[in-house]
Amino acid sequence: MADLAAAVVGSAVATAFGSSLRENCDALLAARNDFRAPCHFDAGGKALGIDPELDRGKGSRFFRLLAKLRDAMSCRIPAGTRLFLATTVGAVDLLERGDAGDSALAALREAERIFGLPGAVLVSAACASGQCAVGLAMKQLAAGRCRAALVVGADIASEFVTAGFTALGAVSPTVCRPYDVGRDGLTLGEAAAALLLAPSGETGFGRILRCAESCDAAHITAPDLTGGTLKRTIEAATAGGEIAGIVGHGTGTRYNDQAEVAALREIFPAGSPPLFSLKGNFGHTLGATGVLQTALGLEFAARRILPPQAGLSEAMEGAAAAPFARRLAAPRLLSLNIGFGGLNSAVVLEAS
Amino acid sequence: MKIVAGTLIDASNSARLLRRGERLGAFSDLKAMRDAVAGLSFVPRGDLADFGRGGPAARLLMLAALLTAGDAGETLPESTGIFGWNGRGCAAENLRFWEDYTANGRESGRGGLFVGTLPTIPFCEAAITLGIRGPAAYFRTAPETAELFAIVAGYPPGDFLVGECGDDGCCMLLIRGDGDADGAPSFPTLRALFEDRWRERR
Numbered sequence: 365m366a367d368l369a370a371a372v373v374g375s376a377v378a379t380a381f382g383s384s385l386r387e388n389c390d391a392l393l394a395a396r397n398d399f400r401a402p403c404h405f406d407a408g409g410k411a412l413g414i415d416p417e418l419d420r421g422k423g424s425r426f427f428r429l430l431a432k433l434r435d436a437m438s439c440r441i442p443a444g445t446r447l448f449l450a451t452t453v454g455a456v457d458l459l460e461r462g463d464a465g466d467s468a469l470a471a472l473r474e475a476e477r478i479f480g481l482p483g484a485v486l487v488s489a490a491c492a493s494g495q496c497a498v499g500l501a502m503k504q505l506a507a508g509r510c511r512a513a514l515v516v517g518a519d520i521a522s523e524f525v526t527a528g529f530t531a532l533g534a535v536s537p538t539v540c541r542p543y544d545v546g547r548d549g550l551t552l553g554e555a556a557a558a559l560l561l562a563p564s565g566e567t568g569f570g571r572i573l574r575c576a577e578s579c580d581a582a583h584i585t586a587p588d589l590t591g592g593t594l595k596r597t598i599e600a601a602t603a604g605g606e607i608a609g610i611v612g613h614g615t616g617t618r619y620n621d622q623a624e625v626a627a628l629r630e631i632f633p634a635g636s637p638p639l640f641s642l643k644g645n646f647g648h649t650l651g652a653t654g655v656l657q658t659a660l661g662l663e664f665a666a667r668r669i670l671p672p673q674a675g676l677s678e679a680m681e682g683a684a685a686a687p688f689a690r691r692l693a694a695p696r697l698l699s700l701n702i703g704f705g706g707l708n709s710a711v712v713l714e715a716s
Numbered sequence: 717m718k719i720v721a722g723t724l725i726d727a728s729n730s731a732r733l734l735r736r737g738e739r740l741g742a743f744s745d746l747k748a749m750r751d752a753v754a755g756l757s758f759v760p761r762g763d764l765a766d767f768g769r770g771g772p773a774a775r776l777l778m779l780a781a782l783l784t785a786g787d788a789g790e791t792l793p794e795s796t797g798i799f800g801w802n803g804r805g806c807a808a809e810n811l812r813f814w815e816d817y818t819a820n821g822r823e824s825g826r827g828g829l830f831v832g833t834l835p836t837i838p839f840c841e842a843a844i845t846l847g848i849r850g851p852a853a854y855f856r857t858a859p860e861t862a863e864l865f866a867i868v869a870g871y872p873p874g875d876f877l878v879g880e881c882g883d884d885g886c887c888m889l890l891i892r893g894d895g896d897a898d899g900a901p902s903f904p905t906l907r908a909l910f911e912d913r914w915r916e917r918r
Binding site: 406452453456459460465466467468469472483485486487488489490493496500503504506507509523524527528529530531532533577578579580581582583584585593703704705706707 | 766769770798805806807810811813814817822824825826827830831833834835836837839840841843844846847848849850851852853854855856857858863866867869870871895897
């Protein structure tokens with residue numbers, strides 16, 4: 365595999381816990397969640413990972429989320445930067461009120477405007493969109509097709525998506541419990557995150573070392589429960605290198621977590637490195653989750669600690685999740701994304 | 717990078733195969749096209765069990781994937797990737813799900829319609845049809861095929877199906893990626909690229 369490593373020279377997050385990495389990491393280390401009934405639509409009594417700051421203001425909630433992310437960015441975006449936007453349905457609140465023909469395209473145009481980066485690429489790979497965008501940006505950087513890459517992942521909590529996942533029976537009647545024996549579904553959330561990537565020779569606070577992607581070609585909504593294709597994807601990304609911890613996709617649905625743990629058990633028969641999913645804290649932030657996992661994963665790696673698994677009572681068999689924080693033996697993590705259509709993504713990241 | 721094979725299915729449900737230089741159809745509908753395609757000796761036997769599950773875009777792309785594999789005249793490796801690019805995306809499917817949900821009292825959406833609200837779904841259906849397990853995603857860029865070829869060139873060398881689905885049919889090409897995007901064709905759509913190569917071939 366060609367050397368695709370990229371330096372991470374900037375990052376930002378916009379979540380219910382705030383707009384700084386420190387605030388967000390501290391919230392995760394305290395196993396907090398911010399699940400509540402949304403004010404902007406009737407979720408039928410379901411709790412979601414809602415960012416109350418987005419309830420204020422006019423216009424599209426998705427656009428407000430992008431603006432919050434931009435305000436959270438402290439790094440300068442250099443000339444020659446290309447924007448990669450990861451989202452599942454984009455500004456779907458515009459579609460809900462009849463204001464957008466194409467909510468993903470509306471999201472792309474607003475992201476270009478708000479970050480001042482025309483000529484952006486929209487990356488959509490269901491709930492693997494975030495890491496797929498990270499992987500694409502790494503490849504474009506390595507090929508010299510841009511001087512820097514700003515990868516943005518964003519999705520909002522919406523009636524549209526809540527109605528859809530509810531119809532599929534995927535939503536927990538309570539709150540999501542990733543990797544728990546009693547897990548009964550996901551909790552939806554909303555967030556945005558950004559990574560500014562530069563060629564690997566540049567100095568940053570971390571690096572994304574490798575990435576790999578695949579499609580199960582097994583079922584249109586369920587993952588391959590044997591975890592076979594995901595296993596090969598993880599092996600391609602780790603390339604035999606040591607991993608100190610894993611930020612899993614961990615949605616809290618029966619099938620997702622089963623497939624993920626099956627793959628990890630195959631790769632690590634003597635026990636996998638510590639496993640953690642941030643969906644117990646934020647809910648499932650869809651297209652944002654991969655970028656959020658990477659941004660926060662670098663912070664965990666720098667602190668050499670993996671947060672406690674929020675929502676966990678008893679870990680499912682073979683899942684190396686724990687309700688307490690664990691030290692990382694090295695500042696190197698594996699991060700996983702899984703999406704509808706059987707999409708898999710694995711990235712390996714390392715703090716400087 | 718080399719264009720190995722390709723299929724263009726148009727609004728009249730007829731298909732053209734780029735390498736073979738053949739036309740098929742026109743068929744009365746996509747189900748009739750499916751029945752005909754399943755009987756073609758040069759087309760691999762794909763998984764069409766769920767042909768009726770998806771919307772028109774999924775059906776078009778499942779057929780285009782099979783025909784493109786047949787046009788290539790060789791078995792596609794399992795590592796073959798599949799990418800959607802530009803076209804009409806899934807705005808129509810999103811609107812359909814939402815209108816159905818609101819028209820029925822906002823009590824419950826329909827799961828079958830919701831699944832189609834992601835632009836990758838028709839391409840994943842095509843991956844299932846062929847049993848290919850390489851990377852899969854949907855990208856939206858400026859209308860310039862060189863952009864798509866530059867994306868494909870970033871992936872490890874191998875075979876990639878790239879598809880574009882519009883209201884008037886779909887186009888799928890099999891590209892053999894070698895990491896080099898120099899000299900990539902410059903057209904606003906895959907369909908325009910196909911038409912250029914079709915004329916050239918004849």
